[in-house]
Amino acid sequence: MQIGIGMLGWGVVGSSVHRLLEEVSHDIRRRLGSTLKIVAVAVREPNKKRQYPIPDGLLRASPLQVVRDSKVRIVVELMGGLEPARKAITESIVLKKPVVTANKALLADMSGALFELCDLHETEIAFEAAVGGAVPIVRTLRLSLASDRIEGLTGIVNGTTNYVLEQMECGQSLDAAIREAQAAGFAEADPSLDLHGVDAAQKLALLSELAFGAPLQWRDVPTTGIQSLGPADLSYAAELGFRIKLLARANRLRIPRRLMARVSPYLVPRGSVLASIGGASNAVLLESHAAGPSLLAGRGAGGPATATAVISDLIDVARRHAANTAGLGCYLWASAPLPLASLDEEEERAYLRFAVRDRPGVLGRLATILGQSDVSIASMVQHGRKNEPVDVVLITHAALHRDIRTALEQIEREECVMGHPQWIPLLEPGPIRSG
Ligand code: HSE
Numbered sequence: 001m002q003i004g005i006g007m008l009g010w011g012v013v014g015s016s017v018h019r020l021l022e023e024v025s026h027d028i029r030r031r032l033g034s035t036l037k038i039v040a041v042a043v044r045e046p047n048k049k050r051q052y053p054i055p056d057g058l059l060r061a062s063p064l065q066v067v068r069d070s071k072v073r074i075v076v077e078l079m080g081g082l083e084p085a086r087k088a089i090t091e092s093i094v095l096k097k098p099v100v101t102a103n104k105a106l107l108a109d110m111s112g113a114l115f116e117l118c119d120l121h122e123t124e125i126a127f128e129a130a131v132g133g134a135v136p137i138v139r140t141l142r143l144s145l146a147s148d149r150i151e152g153l154t155g156i157v158n159g160t161t162n163y164v165l166e167q168m169e170c171g172q173s174l175d176a177a178i179r180e181a182q183a184a185g186f187a188e189a190d191p192s193l194d195l196h197g198v199d200a201a202q203k204l205a206l207l208s209e210l211a212f213g214a215p216l217q218w219r220d221v222p223t224t225g226i227q228s229l230g231p232a233d234l235s236y237a238a239e240l241g242f243r244i245k246l247l248a249r250a251n252r253l254r255i256p257r258r259l260m261a262r263v264s265p266y267l268v269p270r271g272s273v274l275a276s277i278g279g280a281s282n283a284v285l286l287e288s289h290a291a292g293p294s295l296l297a298g299r300g301a302g303g304p305a306t307a308t309a310v311i312s313d314l315i316d317v318a319r320r321h322a323a324n325t326a327g328l329g330c331y332l333w334a335s336a337p338l339p340l341a342s343l344d345e346e347e348e349r350a351y352l353r354f355a356v357r358d359r360p361g362v363l364g365r366l367a368t369i370l371g372q373s374d375v376s377i378a379s380m381v382q383h384g385r386k387n388e389p390v391d392v393v394l395i396t397h398a399a400l401h402r403d404i405r406t407a408l409e410q411i412e413r414e415e416c417v418m419g420h421p422q423w424i425p426l427l428e429p430g431p432i433r434s435g
Helices: 012-023 025-032 063-068 085-094 104-121 137-144 159-169 174-183 198-212 231-239 303-322 362-372 401-412
Strands: 002-008 035-042 074-077 099-101 150-156 242-253 258-269 281-288 292-299 350-356 377-382 390-396 417-425
Touching: 002 012, 002 063, 002 303, 012 025, 012 035, 012 303, 025 035, 025 303, 035 063, 035 303, 063 085, 074 085, 074 303, 085 099, 085 104, 099 303, 104 198, 137 198, 137 281, 137 292, 150 198, 159 174, 159 231, 159 242, 159 281, 198 242, 198 258, 231 242, 231 350, 231 390, 231 417, 258 417, 292 303, 350 362, 350 401, 362 377, 362 390, 362 401, 401 417
Parallel strands: 002 035, 002 074, 074 099
Antiparallel strands: 150 242, 150 281, 242 258, 281 292, 350 390, 350 417, 377 390
16 A cells, blocks of 8 residues: 655755655565655745755645645645644644644644644644654653653753854854754754754753643743853863753752753763763653653754654554554643743852953952852862953852852953853763763
């Protein structure tokens, strides 16, 4: 039997899905008992010159024409963005055609409404490719650990920033590293979504809803990107025994019942497993009640890696479709809201970098202001005094986020301090270590 696939989008991921489907068609037939065949395609820019052209006869005039095509049984949406993706996905659900998508922005904004619609029409949306590229984190949370209670997750979920930070460690500029990430097909069409942490916050919202069964709006997640980090921060971090990684974190807090969620660059101890995740790879550390710590890691972005997730969803969905059980109990979706904890109440150790005029008393002044806010200094680095300003880098003992913030607001107003202080939290060593 042949199952007709309608493709919306033919970019880096879409064309990779086509190539991979052809390459592994024999294996798919063996595993599924059917062949998956792309029978119709719609794209935003039909006349664009493409490295991998759309095969003759497949291009349709609009996404809705693809969705409504009687030969299309499953729709793959890889256009990204809100429209026309939302309209096409909605139409597909109403026609009871399952959807496979990588569109985290759309899902992070309106997963609730789309899943309700799926329930109503007894069909489903599969979205393994929306988070973590080839890393099967969605399926793990939906199925493999559905038996357990997830207490926390910490992930590198944006391949672009992980790649960019690593390149910057080797002395490359932020702009050059982003251009490389774009050329490799990791970055979003608008790379500021990667750099500012928006992509990671959207993925964290999806993972949190699956992990904790609590709806989370990505716009409510305190989010800091990597755009203000300079090569100096990466080199001071290395000197102090850390690497800088953009992490997405969420934890269930008990008293009071809260969800802590945050996206931020962190100083991650060398030797910890997250510090060893390089290039555009992704990794998610899960902490669950009975199973304890688990780690999933792999290629987090790029055409072929993301295409594997799309095709595994296609196989999964096609199996249920063939058995006539599509949409039945497929989702562990948000059930009970969990209020977000205030970041100000979090305790953290912090890396602080101040650009200061190198004069007697400056260090004492910084230490006094921090001390007045109950922020205690654990260690310090300062090099040379040839150039003004000089960097003073401090690592603090654990302190309340609010107290660090209050101290930095005051320090920023000091005449001897130039520009904004840099502030990066430290990730405490976790249960899984590398090597
Ligand atoms: N821009 C995303 C990333 C692509 O770099 O991780 C995969 O979602």
